[in-house]
Amino acid sequence: MMPPDEEKLIPDTHDLDVLIIGGGISGLSTAWWLAQSGLQVQVWEKSTRPGGKIKTHTENGFRTEQAASMIMNFKSEVDQFFSQSGLEQYKAKRLLKAENNRYLINKGTLQPLPMTIARLFFSSMWSTQGKFRLLMEPFVGKAKIANESVTEFITRRFGQEFLEKAMEPFIAGTLASDPDLASAQHVIPRLTALENKFGSITAGIFAHKITGKRTARNPESFSFNEGMEALPQQLASDPKLCFRGNIHVNKIIQHGPHHWEVQAAGPEGEIQCKARHVVISSPAAAAAQLLKPVSQSLSELLENIEYAPLSVVHIGLEQSAVSHPLDSAGFLVPRQEKNAAKMTINGNLWMSSIFSNRAPEHCILLSSYIGGIRQPSAINFSEQESIARVLKDISPLLGIHADPIMARIDKHQKALPLYHAQYPEKIKAINKELCAHPGLHLEANYIGGVSIRDRIVSSKKAASQIIEQLAIRHIPSQIVNINHSFIQTPA
Numbered sequence: 001m002m003p004p005d006e007e008k009l010i011p012d013t014h015d016l017d018v019l020i021i022g023g024g025i026s027g028l029s030t031a032w033w034l035a036q037s038g039l040q041v042q043v044w045e046k047s048t049r050p051g052g053k054i055k056t057h058t059e060n061g062f063r064t065e066q067a068a069s070m071i072m073n074f075k076s077e078v079d080q081f082f083s084q085s086g087l088e089q090y091k092a093k094r095l096l097k098a099e100n101n102r103y104l105i106n107k108g109t110l111q112p113l114p115m116t117i118a119r120l121f122f123s124s125m126w127s128t129q130g131k132f133r134l135l136m137e138p139f140v141g142k143a144k145i146a147n148e149s150v151t152e153f154i155t156r157r158f159g160q161e162f163l164e165k166a167m168e169p170f171i172a173g174t175l176a177s178d179p180d181l182a183s184a185q186h187v188i189p190r191l192t193a194l195e196n197k198f199g200s201i202t203a204g205i206f207a208h209k210i211t212g213k214r215t216a217r218n219p220e221s222f223s224f225n226e227g228m229e230a231l232p233q234q235l236a237s238d239p240k241l242c243f244r245g246n247i248h249v250n251k252i253i254q255h256g257p258h259h260w261e262v263q264a265a266g267p268e269g270e271i272q273c274k275a276r277h278v279v280i281s282s283p284a285a286a287a288a289q290l291l292k293p294v295s296q297s298l299s300e301l302l303e304n305i306e307y308a309p310l311s312v313v314h315i316g317l318e319q320s321a322v323s324h325p326l327d328s329a330g331f332l333v334p335r336q337e338k339n340a341a342k343m344t345i346n347g348n349l350w351m352s353s354i355f356s357n358r359a360p361e362h363c364i365l366l367s368s369y370i371g372g373i374r375q376p377s378a379i380n381f382s383e384q385e386s387i388a389r390v391l392k393d394i395s396p397l398l399g400i401h402a403d404p405i406m407a408r409i410d411k412h413q414k415a416l417p418l419y420h421a422q423y424p425e426k427i428k429a430i431n432k433e434l435c436a437h438p439g440l441h442l443e444a445n446y447i448g449g450v451s452i453r454d455r456i457v458s459s460k461k462a463a464s465q466i467i468e469q470l471a472i473r474h475i476p477s478q479i480v481n482i483n484h485s486f487i488q489t490p491a
């Protein structure tokens with residue numbers, strides 16, 4: 001890196017304020033926040049389509065999602081993003097049918113989860129000891145060790161039964177992760193924050209209830225009528241974001257602090273661009289590759305980010321082929337149940353109960369998740385074996401008594417980053433490295449949360465940092481009119 005006094009010798013001949021590498025939701029939402037502030041931004045994406053992992057497939061009336069199937073929001077930044085981008089009008093709200101019930105496998109059968117404290121105390125699903133252990137939560141002291149795992153945090157606060165029946169199925173089923181290894185601070189940050197602020201999660205929830213604050217307990221879940229892909233498509237069509245597909249970035253050169261050059265292969269040959277800030281929004285392995293010439297140590301840290309493999313198995317059936325009313329969003333499988341019954345699936349979403357337009361009339365769409373860190377080898381199952389295993393698991397639970405009329409599999413060798421083990425130390429080391437390379441930013445799902453909600457919130461933070469740095473360092477004509485108020489809208 002160049003010493004700061006040499007920096008001013010480099011002429012200020014930048015093509016762009018910010019170049020973003022990767023047109024998944026992380027890159028697109030960062031570009032959106034930045035573009036609102038009047039900055040010159042471009043997004044370079046190696047695929048011809050925007051969205052990265054987010055992709056919708058529609059065939060014969062069945063609409064399946066390759067990765068994310070919905071957004072669960074309780075954050076004001078996400079509200080701001082949707083209302084001010086005009087995307088609000090495209091939202092598809094969750095159907096009432098799926099609103100009220102939640103199911104869990106207990107002793108080999110599907111049982112409704114008690115959704116209120118009162119119901120929980122009359123539920124046979126929880127042992128008397130487990131119920132009383134939950135009541136003890138406000139009296140539990142704070143952690144005595146740093147960097148607790150999710151298992152350590154949850155068993156300390158709520159006991160083993162809550163871990164096994166509620167948290168473990170959630171962590172494995174929605175994050176493909178393992179609570180025994182996952183960092184509590186990074187995977188369940190809202191619960192650790194409640195403990196820090198109120199000394200107890202129960203006390204924190206009551207405090208939020210009294211003040212009327214929206215919390216993770218009452219999120220708004222939504223998708224889009226045309227499927228999740230409508231989100232990146234709408235964003236990429238905004239001319240202010242300058243989304244450019246079919247551009248594979250192959251080199252990043254640092255000429256000095258806030259002086260970056262990016263080279264890429266485009267449809268018409270090699271292209272390059274000079275930018276004050278570069279945001280890498282690709283998966284960690286691609287970022288590691290690009291950063292090798294910039295910082296070997298940063299590149300190695302990124303190479304060490306672990307990912308879990310996952311397959312999504314979509315099954316379409318005639319409604320008459322299923323006895324269960326499918327009056328919920330679906331169910332998750334606790335590890336003890338999975339092991340006892342030798343099941344393959346981690347969870348099953350009843351997509352046609354959650355949103356309309358997911359299956360043809362009188363048909364249903366069920367999407368199951370197999371693999372993850374629980375069973376990484378499941379990614380190698382053939383399509384036939386994956387479908388057969390899913391049907392073996394779900395048929396007795398849902399009363400399926402006819403063959404599917406549609407089956408489709410989406411495989412992800414590297415589905416989701418795992419915030420495991422030494423993750424907090426890794427992130428500290430990554431941030432330290434980034435400080436040595438002013439103008440370089442990493443904004444992707446391996447930092448700050450994997451959900452689309454967390455991506456939008458995290459990208460707002462990244463954008464506001466960039467805007468602050470640009471405003472302090474440069475007053476060129478094109479950014480004199482930076483619209484700070486937009487990004488600084490209080491969350």
Ligand SMILES: Cc1cc2nc3c(=O)[nH]c(=O)nc-3n(C[C@H](O)[C@H](O)[C@H](O)COP(=O)(O)OP(=O)(O)OC[C@H]3O[C@@H](n4cnc5c(N)ncnc54)[C@H](O)[C@@H]3O)c2cc1C
Pocket residue numbers: 021022023024025026027044045046047050051052053054066067068069070071072247248249250281282283286310312412415416443444445446450451452453455
């Ligand atoms: C099976 C599954 C189910 C999920 N379900 C949900 C859900 O229901 N709700 C939810 O909120 N989240 C869900 N998620 C998580 C969420 O979908 C992802 O975390 C998120 O979409 C990742 O976005 P991203 O932009 O960080 O990365 P990506 O989507 O991976 O985008 C990275 C982009 O970078 C591009 N790129 C890479 N290298 C280069 C290069 N050299 N030059 C140019 N471009 C490059 C890639 O082509 C890609 O488009 C799910 C994920 C999976 C896998």
